[in-house]
Amino acid sequence: MCITHKEVADRIIQCLTEKQAQLRSSIVLAGSVNYHLRIKLLKGPNYQGLITVRFFALKHTDEVFLDFTGKTILGMSINNNQVENIDWDGNFLKLKGVKQGRNEILVHYENKYDNDGNGLHSFIDEDKKQYIYTNLAVIYCRRVFPCFDQPDLKGSFQLTAISPKDWIVLSNEIPSEKLDVSTHFNQKETIYSLEFIKQIIEDNSSYDLREFPESKPLASYLFGIMAGPYAEVKCKQTYKNIPMSLFTRESIMPHLLRISDFLFEVTNKSMEVYERIFGYDFPFNKYDQIYVPEFNWGAMENAGIVTFNDLYVYREEVDSVKLTKLANTTSHELSHHWFGNLVTMKWWNDVWLNESFADFISHYCLSQFQTTTRPMSDIWVAFNARKAWGYRTDEQVTTHPIAGSVPDTNTAENVFDGITYAKGAATLRQLFSLVSVENFSKAMKEYFHKFEWRSATLSDLINTVDEQFQQSGSSFSLSSWQKTWICKAGLNKCIPLFDPSSRDVNSKLVIKQTYTLEMHPTLRNHKMKIAFFDENAKIVHQQDILLQDQPETVITYDGSKGNYKALLLNYQDETFIKIAFDSHSIQFFKENLNKVDCELSRTLIWQAFYNMVRDGDLSSEEYIELFINHINLEKSDGLISNQLQFLETAFLSFTPGKYSKILGNKIFDFLWSMIEGSDDSQVNKKLALIGYLPSFAKSEEKVRKLLEWYNRKALTKETMGIKTQWQIVQAVYRIKDISKEEKEELFQTQSQKDKSDQVPLYEQYCKSLLASPEEKEKLWQSYLDPNNPLSTRLLEYSLMGFKSHSTTELTQKYQLLWLQNLSYVFKTCKRELFKAYVLYLQPSQETLDEEFNNSLLKIKSEITEDVLHKVLLECQDNNSRKQKAISTFLANTKLTV
Ligand SMILES: [Zn+2]
CATH class of the missing domain: 2.60.40.1730 (tricorn interacting facor f3 domain)
Incomplete structure (x- = not known):
């Protein structure tokens, strides 16, 4: 032929x-x-x-x-x-x-x-x-x-x-x-x-x-x-003898071996829980998990051959929060073998059926057992941390219903976001609390048997679950739940009008409900718990309430049970809603946050304060102050780790550039003293603190201090992992006053120590960070080239370096070029390249000049692709949020620079 x-x-x-x-x-x-x-x-x-x-x-x-x-x-x-x-x-x-x-x-x-x-x-x-x-x-x-x-x-x-x-x-x-x-x-x-x-x-x-x-x-x-020449570790004892192995590159296998027992434990125990909840045996013949390089996502649930991003193969000891995230991803991918692999959505508009479900059920699954090989952090605190992603996405003008329309596969790639995962998962958690787990489990068994090896739609799921509810005599209306929660976009916010002086057994409390975006004016029913705190920050009264889908709900509560000083809405985090404080509670929590007993409650209070920073209602300076006042007394390492992440964002995204040195120094000194003051038993706490320390080194003085540690002349008790070493190299490169020679010498020293595939990544970062204006121009041209030979991962590091150190003049030039080339890159480059172009080069300045804003409006009116509109709208949205936060900072600051 x-x-x-x-x-x-x-x-x-x-x-x-x-x-x-x-x-x-x-x-x-x-x-x-x-x-x-x-x-x-x-x-x-x-x-x-x-x-x-x-x-x-x-x-x-x-x-x-x-x-x-x-x-x-x-x-x-x-x-x-x-x-x-x-x-x-x-x-x-x-x-x-x-x-x-x-x-x-x-x-x-x-x-x-x-x-x-x-x-x-x-x-x-x-x-x-x-x-x-x-x-x-x-x-x-x-x-x-x-x-x-x-x-x-x-x-x-x-x-x-x-x-x-x-x-x-x-x-x-x-x-x-x-x-x-x-x-x-x-x-x-x-x-x-x-x-x-x-x-x-x-x-x-x-x-x-x-x-x-x-x-x-x-x-x-x-x-x-x-x-390829992948290295393998077999699980010796698996659930029901299902063949199970881990694979990764030979060069990083020793790191994977350190946590392989933990991964097998989580996988086997999750399998047992899922078979029980779903009433359907694991549907495939084997279960391999492969940790692969340059992966775009966290993991992917290919049937029986799941791939994970090998950034999860930690090359140093990590805290329990990070391990819990890995456990959650492990359990999440396994759950897809029922939800997604056995029964698949008909079209991408129902991708939430896969992702929301997997995201909720994996947390629920992990809450059903303890691990013995490594400890995990509190799973519902982890769930709350993930919800922050959902809240952020749902407040953007580009938000969408959990189940929306997906006209083509370009749009499909865009819906893998905080709505599909985190909001969808939180909504399902609310559904779980509205009906019993037993009822849900019966419905799942029916659903999997009915649609096994086929595709299904949202109505197939809803009808199966509804039938189960009808049989159990439940009065709950699934169709109205679906209408407001699944088919309508937008986030609700609630605030109480609380009078702490009321001691009446029939005290009245008004809770106002609003929406955060005018364009999505849906109010919803929210089942939640509320808690009242006394002067010692102890919960002295709590009750279940149903917040009506109305602007105001009036609650009657017993005010005689103690000296109520503060009130927390949604205190067990059962619904998806942004909570705010009344003026009494806000003051009380600012002074007594660390005395609150329950870790999840403290997490929710911290989250409400952080949201105030994002909304421009509290300056990042005051938030940093709160952090420094309370976190030293914090007992939970998991909470410290999560809050460090929010602190980093508040500092990097919502603080005016000219104050970053003075505030960075303050946080740096505080974290350094916390590390010095922690004893050897507080491993998780120290690992979390060390992980974030380099982010705050914004002055030469603090970077030199990190270098002393790098050269084992300070913090000598603390071992330094390879990732921290590279973070220090990056911090050194960001300081203008340190000479090029010193930087390059340090890079050489570090490359000799590491010799792994990480070296080329940091090389890209450092090279584009130090580039001269002419070299920057060349780099810019390479970013627009659809045939750029760099892998996406290498390119990402180059882009990060490119953006992290520019003169104002250059920044302005490339801001405009970014806009002007957006459509070209979208049409000619592979999707991952386009995503990196948007994510890493998108202008996010404290002030964008008029020329930029005018160009943005012009380009927006000319383009026809929904994906590009979304990018531009989010760019505007992020910048206006940032500018509001910066104005709040400037209006309230006590600092002088
Ligand atoms: Zn998934």
Whole structure:
């Protein structure tokens, strides 16, 4: 058979629309799709594939297409007829002459490994070993092979992988033992009829072949391949003997081994909890977790072959808050094997069914057991920290309903945000508290059995849960809950009108409810608990209340039970609402915060104060003061760690630049003295403090102090992890008054100490930070280049360095250029590159000049893409919030500089 050839040189990347997907689903029979992928994984930049796609069409048509954005199609046949004129625009591969009934498409293609963390990513470690992995969500399966890249057209996958002898290959199923390439091909010659095997046959001693059995029906985004000299650690005792291993690069395996027992413990215990809650056994044959480099997300739930960002393979001891986050991600990904992998959303508008659910249920799951290998921090405090992301997103003008409309896959990539994860999860927690866990569990069992291996929609879930509620005699209305919580955007805020002097048994309390955005004026019912505190900050009275979906709710409470001094709304954090204090409580908590007994209550109070900074109602200076006054007496290490993160943001984002040195010095000295004053038993506390210390070193004096520590002349008792060492190098680079020579010498010293894949990252950071105006210009041009050879991760470090040290003149120049090139980068660059361009270069100055604002308005009126509108609106939104906070600071400051 001769080889036809089609290559796409300049391609406009197009997304898949919901309409296209619906059309395809109306022709291709759900459940009929089968893929057999034969893939030749070569060392170096290229790989080859030969794929057979089988499906049943409901009619004779020319309308069906496969998604494919690979490099070159070498040959193709439809139902054994070779296609001479391949109709492919680099996005959609049209199938002419699909017949009613069974069809078989064969495509032979050549491809380049990716370097942006999506598709089939290749990474070369510092030891020169090459590692390959897939990340196919949301629409990157089409980069790796031609497919129906939409979640409702599930297919079963068969894989035959040819790879270098020193590589292992993993996929969704357990493979056969390695097979001899030539014998195998002789037996199956007819299948491998194209050029595919030629070169391998000639050199078969260097390659292995593995056959993977047919997988369960999976959405295309859940297929996975990992290949390379990955190192493995097997779990010796697994839940129900389900095969379970961890994998990562050889160079970082020693670090993974330090926490492997903890990870296995969390995985096995979570599996047991999920089987119990869902009433459905773990649906896959094995469970591998692979920690991969240059990963874009935290983790991805490929069925039975979950990938994690290898930044989670901590190279130094970390505090319990970080370990708890990792435990939560571990449990989250596992839960997707029911919610997402077994039952999949029909289209991306229901991605919240996957993510909100996984985000809530993983926290609930972790609250059901204790770990013995490593301690975890309080799980509901961790849940609250995550909610902050939801609150922030829901207050932006670009917020959206939990279940919204997703017209195409470009939009789909944007909805993986604080609404889909954190708000959705908090909403489900509210649902859990409104109905019992037992009822919910029964509904889940029904849901999974009814929709197993298929796709479902929001109404499928709601109907199943509603039926269960009706049977249990519950009066709760799921449809009104769905209407206000799932289908309407926007955040509510509540504030009490509290009179502490009222001692009446029938005291009245008015609670006002508002919305934070005029454009989303929905008020909601909120079930919550409220707590009253006495003069010793002890809770002397608490009660359940239902906040009505009205501007005011009047509550009756018993005021005679003590000397009430303060009131906290939503004190067990059961609902998703922004809380504010009355004037008495605000003063009381400012003075007595550290005396409050319950950790979750203290967390909520801290969060309310931090929100005041973001809203411009409290200056960051006063917030820093509060931190310094109270955190020394704080008993919970987890709370200290979380609050350090908020302190860092308040300091870096909401403090005028000219005060950053004086306030930075103050915080630095305070944290330094806390580290010195902590005894050896307070490991978690010290690790948290050390982790944040370099962020506040804004003066040469403080950076020199860090250097003394680096050179073991100060804080000599404290060991310094590799990450902290690099943070110190970065802090040194940020100080203008330290000479270039001294900086470069330090960089050399540190590179000698580390020698890992982290060195090139920090090299990018330091290089672009020190760049001259001419070098900056060159760097800028490289950021606009769609063919920039840097991986996304390397590019991110370059962008961070670029932005962190610019003269005002340069900053202004690039602010404008950023705006002017936004649309160009969106249209020409890979999505991860565009995201990095937005995230790291977006102007966030204390004042943006008129020219910038005028350009922004002009560009906004010219562009048509929703994704770009969103970026510009958020840019405006963030800047106006920042400017309000800065004005509050300037109006109230006691500092002089
Ligand atoms: Zn998830």
